[in-house]
Amino acid sequence: MKFASQLPVLFAAVLTLAACGKKEAPPVTPPAPAPVAVAPAPDLVNVPVSVKQVVLANQIGADKKAVAPATSFAPADTLYAVVETIGSGKASVKALWTFHKGDKTAQVNETTQELTLAGPTTSEFHISKPGGWPAGDYQVEVFLNGTSVGAQKFAVK
């Protein structure tokens, strides 16, 4: 009689053991997203100073960037050469403005900035002439640490 009274308990134990032996379906987990190849951003800071571009304009903004790049100007304009650089360190940036007539060249202005750079930088050089610019062909050549990095021709009409 004692055994009979324990039957339900044994039955439950057997069921439990049977359940333990049963393999459960693994939980469904979403597959990990495939890695997306992203090109590393170019380092514009920890590199030697170099000139990215030179733009001419007759007006610049508060950020010293050219408002409207141009290669032709009016006699009364103030002429701006905007030099964008990347990199860090000390650098000497020079703008040499010249006037060209036939095979003759006259120097208009030569201005140098001694800079300590800590990443992308915008520098501007400007010239003005009280009586107005004579019409003709001009050029501004930009030098970085004494080496020419390019020249831009422009005209005053």
Add this chain to the structure above:
Amino acid sequence: MSMGNSNSGKSDDMPDFSDVAGGASSTAASQAAFKTYTIVSGDSLSKIAKREYGNAGAWKKIFEANKDAIKDPDKIFPGQKIKIPL
């Protein structure tokens, strides 16, 4: 190709650029700008200071910026290139 005088730009039939005003600025962490000037006959640092700054007494500012090239402020030479702080 011939290059006119670096200050006036005036030679023969070339225009006169002696009255050109120039300047520069930057977003750089630190900056110092200067104009390059070539000494001509009859120049003195005080004359240059008067012309550039409107104050002959500012010759010292020019002298200080050129101590590597000018040892005696009374001895400057035609053709000598100096820095004019802006």
